[in-house]
Amino acid sequence: MKLNIAVLSGDGIGPEVTAQAIKTLNAVADVYNHTFTFKEALAGAIAIDKTGDPLPQETLDLCLEYDAVLFGAIGDPKYDNDPSAKVRPEQGLLKLRKSLGLFTNIRPIKAYPTLIDKSPLKRDRIEGTDLTIYRELTGGIYFGEKKLNEQGTIASDLCEYSEKEIERIAHLAFKAARNRKKKLTLVDKANVLETSRLWRKVVTNIGKSYEDVELDYLFVDNAAMQLILNPSQFDVILTENMFGDIISDEGSVIGGSIGLLASASVGDENAMFEPIHGSFPQAKGKNIANPVASILSAAMLLEHFGLNEEAQAINKAVDKSLEMKIVTTDLNPDSQYGTEQVGDFIADYIAHAE
Amino acid sequence: MKLNIAVLSGDGIGPEVTAQAIKTLNAVADVYNHTFTFKEALAGAIAIDKTGDPLPQETLDLCLEYDAVLFGAIGDPKYDNDPSAKVRPEQGLLKLRKSLGLFTNIRPIKAYPTLIDKSPLKRDRIEGTDLTIYRELTGGIYFGEKKLNEQGTIASDLCEYSEKEIERIAHLAFKAARNRKKKLTLVDKANVLETSRLWRKVVTNIGKSYEDVELDYLFVDNAAMQLILNPSQFDVILTENMFGDIISDEGSVIGGSIGLLASASVGDENAMFEPIHGSFPQAKGKNIANPVASILSAAMLLEHFGLNEEAQAINKAVDKSLEMKIVTTDLNPDSQYGTEQVGDFIADYIAHAE
Numbered sequence A, B: 001m002k003l004n005i006a007v008l009s010g011d012g013i014g015p016e017v018t019a020q021a022i023k024t025l026n027a028v029a030d031v032y033n034h035t036f037t038f039k040e041a042l043a044g045a046i047a048i049d050k051t052g053d054p055l056p057q058e059t060l061d062l063c064l065e066y067d068a069v070l071f072g073a074i075g076d077p078k079y080d081n082d083p084s085a086k087v088r089p090e091q092g093l094l095k096l097r098k099s100l101g102l103f104t105n106i107r108p109i110k111a112y113p114t115l116i117d118k119s120p121l122k123r124d125r126i127e128g129t130d131l132t133i134y135r136e137l138t139g140g141i142y143f144g145e146k147k148l149n150e151q152g153t154i155a156s157d158l159c160e161y162s163e164k165e166i167e168r169i170a171h172l173a174f175k176a177a178r179n180r181k182k183k184l185t186l187v188d189k190a191n192v193l194e195t196s197r198l199w200r201k202v203v204t205n206i207g208k209s210y211e212d213v214e215l216d217y218l219f220v221d222n223a224a225m226q227l228i229l230n231p232s233q234f235d236v237i238l239t240e241n242m243f244g245d246i247i248s249d250e251g252s253v254i255g256g257s258i259g260l261l262a263s264a265s266v267g268d269e270n271a272m273f274e275p276i277h278g279s280f281p282q283a284k285g286k287n288i289a290n291p292v293a294s295i296l297s298a299a300m301l302l303e304h305f306g307l308n309e310e311a312q313a314i315n316k317a318v319d320k321s322l323e324m325k326i327v328t329t330d331l332n333p334d335s336q337y338g339t340e341q342v343g344d345f346i347a348d349y350i351a352h353a354e
């Protein structure tokens, strides 16, 4: 397969972790005979520094033209600490998501056997956890009409959803469940909210065309409990924008390390893959940043294009690196391995696995 | 002090746990020279059985007239499993909350040293946790205008808040913080929602009259993480209705036992106190239900009327019962003690403490 991949490595540790993801993808291309073409473009603070714009038109054009975007991280303290700054790195990311029409955010959460002791949850709770959250990303209350009366004493936000918005993400989630443990849990608040009742109706209808997938429903307050009490019960969780924001951030801490968490943001025409961690400017250039989240984002990219075996090769190599303790110091303070060495190990393992 | 307390012990284990709370309050009345008058009224399934109405007018009148309501639990499987049932026990509770104007729900969450091993969180995470959540209960998206277009393809829910709605609960929360660890955390999503920005403005303003209370702010997605990562950082959490629903249910599982969790629902004129657990019909009449949540609800009742020393006497007696393992079988499967015996111990301890 030929894939043109736009690389927006961004700020802080973004470039060094993204370099390991590219290294890994190159190993995959070699072994499986694919042609992956990478082209780097500016985004974030570095783009402001060089062009004044956190998302230059040239970058946006490249992302629109290419098959996928591999994203690093953006953000720089010099903008965070300057309240007078009119342009901020993060604006580039919001504009990019919107311009690419990325309506689904996908966040896998997994308990790695060797890392369970790092989880805030006890071993017996977290063991066996392997779930993925499909969060609607462009609708709901975050994007609905906002009002404030003239006196500034009454405010409102409108949460709105259409059948169409629900259908498109529901199909993605059902398809994912079909390739996994065949279970989909819709998280909503259908006992109270009209939008949740629409979600439930639409998702139930779509579920009829995915007979092999078991569909169940959970109220969001209960889901927030179940995610702590028994996270291994879940396979695919599907939910609206705000519930997904809360639930996926809650879920991100149960695995024990944010340095391993990848994400995808997907639309009809475009897709972007990025670690959920930030630009971690203090670690920049020190060869200490954990590249695994970025490497697993690359695996999600492959999966997105149906290259499941290739994605599995990356996942297995990552499992092996954890098992063999070839990890950065965030996971093992005594480790001798840096960003680069972890990336090398994973790429080599893929290259030499039979 | 004279207090007239309406007792709605309801269904399932409601009557037996509430009886222990009354026993405890009677011990307090003896020791501290108060006059507590109790009057029982019907609510829930038992009220439907006897009158056809889950909240008979007589019950409502009593609650409105009396100083406080001590509530047990309602719900019966014979209504849950009958989809054709037009009257449901839970409707009585909703109507009662509304009729009494209870706009604030208060949920304390505490890690009891002897129960930490029951928590899904590791000991070092949960140790020292003692927080309370103030959740707005009558506004926000659960009560805002709901719409569904004629074709049934577009739905919406409106989240609305007024300055006044925020002010009244904010004062209660600041006063609570003043009597506790003097820290208040407003949980909102002010980076996105107009209503959250109004919350932030109003609460910040009110905070100026509570200079001894430290005020900080947390986005709800981050709060959902922090509650797992480091719950002991919190003292009083103040939040709107839906965020409070999610966060307080999430918080309810971190302590390790739902059988200990009390709650209060408070308005300008009325207040109601109840365990957060349900009617647990399978345990009805078996003398196995944990009465502690109901007893701690009685302590919240006393605190509500400024009887802090008396409330503390109950809390101490409960601590002692846990320490001495005078607990029901949910907390210790080998326990010889039942509902009644745990209530006796706690009441006796109060009666004989010097």
Ligand SMILES: [Mg+2]
Residues within 6 Å of the ligand: A245, A246, A249, B221, B222
């Ligand atoms: Mg978030």
Ligand SMILES: [Mg+2]
Residues within 6 Å of the ligand: A221, A222, B245, B246, B249
């Ligand atoms: Mg709830």
